[in-house]
Amino acid sequence: MNDTGISVLASDQSDAGDRARLDAAWTEIRVGLRRDIGARMFDQWLKPAQLGDYCPDSQTLDIQFASDFSANFVSGQFGDRLRMAWRCAGAAVRELRLVRARHATGPRVLELPVAVEPVEAAVPRAPTSNFQPRHRFDQFVTGESNQLAFSAAQAMAGEAQPRFSPLFIHGGTGQGKTHLLHAIAAAFSDHSPAAAVLYMSAERFMMEFVNAMRANETMAFKARLRAARLLLIDDIQFIAGKGSTQEEFLHTINELIDTGARIVVTADRPPQMLDGVDPRILSRLAGGLVADIQPAALELRLAILEAKRAIAGDPPVPDAVIDFLAGAIRSNIRELEGAFNKLIAYGQLTGRQIDMDFAQKMLADAVRANARRITVDEIQKVCAAHFRIDPSEMRSKRRARAVARPRQVAMYLAKKMTPRSLPEIGRIFGGRDHSTVIHAIRTIEDLRQSNPDMDADIRALQRQLEG
Structure with a gap:
């Protein structure tokens, strides 16, 4: 017996059968852990771990680490996985202790025992989260403006490894970005309940990083982030201009991408428009899939x-x-x-x-x-920019198709989106007769039915004007 009252596995008194079963189980468990958490994370934290003392009476097993920090980190991040793995291995282990190896320098601090219940009573515990139950995929209503973002979010949350990462979702306030983040987290946790999921706003990321630096705990902060198998960051635009925070965020996403983790980031605008954000971060974010959510039609x-x-x-x-x-x-x-x-x-x-x-x-x-009042002048300018003609062409007498069609579109939208009468619209469009406006409206209505590109143009223009 050693000074803790636990039989030493390597001593003459140890049972050779117990040793063989534990060694075989540990080999199998390590293979599974490497597959589940990724080679890089496994090699950094769990590969150095060794089987330690074992007491056959209490069926208590020590797993030894090089430092207290490593033992505590693995206990916090992977304790449930280890407990479940030993529970399923059937190797006569009821309790695990994650401890620093005796040969390590400094005082030895033992973790409290982690109970290992029988396999038949096992219920995996889901990661602690604040995900809102109402924000799930089946509660998200889709349309043309958000279909790409929705489909990409489902792929990111699925059981199969997505073919892209990170996923960057951008759109205006209140359009459903945060809903999708919660839905991804919930769906991912449904099929991988033991996987570490980390959700935070960019502001929370900055706050925790600054607090960790002040408390001299940056290593623990980094370790917690990089243990995530799914990282979700909301409103990344607020990281702009924060040099040290951006540097840490860059290292984090690089590490996670390298280990095969999934990353989802949201912002109010696309990556190329995020002023004040490190170009290296923008390159990484744009290197996955960028999906936008347009204002709802x-x-x-x-x-x-x-x-x-x-x-x-x-x-x-x-x-x-x-x-x-x-x-x-x-x-x-x-x-x-x-x-x-x-x-x-x-x-x-x-x-x-x-x-x-x-x-x-x-x-x-x-x-x-x-109630934002849309004007005919605004419609003319937006249509001219969309079809790449000079705004003055909206009032000109030219009848070339390249200017006549955009003019007809603008007349159509003026009737649909303003209270102006047909004669008033005609006068604003270069003194044209109201019959010309009627012809334009009917032409565009027919084209919307027969030409999907025209219909898409009209929808895009309406969204832009309404936004």
Whole structure:
């Protein structure tokens, strides 16, 4: 017996059968761990570990490390994996102790025993998280504006290793980026419950890094980040201008990419427009898949409200109110959902039926905030830029197809998106007759039905003008 009261495995009193079973189990466990957490992480933290003391009476096994730091880190990051692995190995191990090897210098500090329950009672514990249950893939309504980002997020969360990493999702405030991050984390944890998932905002990343430097704990901070098998960073634009933080973030994503970990980053704009961010970071982020979320078109806003109405219960929300909300709240999905929830809450609290009068009164402030008046002049400029012609061509007498078609598109949008009458629109477009405007509107409507490219152009222009 040694000074801790545990039989020494290598002593003459040790049972050769126990030793052989433990060695065989440890060899198998190491192979599985290397596969699960990646070769680089395994080689750094678990490859040096050795089997230590074993007590056959209590079935307690020590796994030895070169330092207390290594033992504590592995206990925190991989303790559940080790416990599960030994539990499944059937090697007569009820408790694990992760300790520093006796030959290491300094006082020996033993970890508290980690109980290893029988295999039949085993229930893997999911990583601690603050992922919101309502932010799952089945609660995300898709449309043309967000389909690519949604599909890429599903691929990133799937059981199969994605063919791209990192995934960079960008879009305006309230368009669903954070929803997708939570959905990725939840779906990934469903099929890999023991895998380390780390989610934080860029501001939290900076704060924790600064605190770690002040406390002289940067090694522990780095180790925690680089142990993640899925790293999710929200609003990366806030890292701009922070030199030391950017350097650490760059090293982190390089390490994780090298180990095959999955990385998802969001921002309010694409990588090439992130001023003040290290070009090396931008290159890494753009080297995976960049997916944007455009402002939700009317069709998607209607679909989102329909989905919420289906689960809202009483009081019922009539179609007219749904149409009113979808047309009036255009700024972002978060505000749209908030407006709907406000109606339902007030209706339930007051017992009022939800009708147009009630909706208009309750949401007057939100509607006013979203009521951005679009002008014909703005439409002309946006269309000219989109079709790469001079804005003056919108009012010119030229009939060449290269300028006539963009002019017709602008007339069509002017009628759809402004309160101007047909004669007024004609006058703004170089003094044209109202019949010319009617012809333009009908031409573009027909082209939208027969020409997918034209329809896509119109949708893009509408989103730009509404945004």
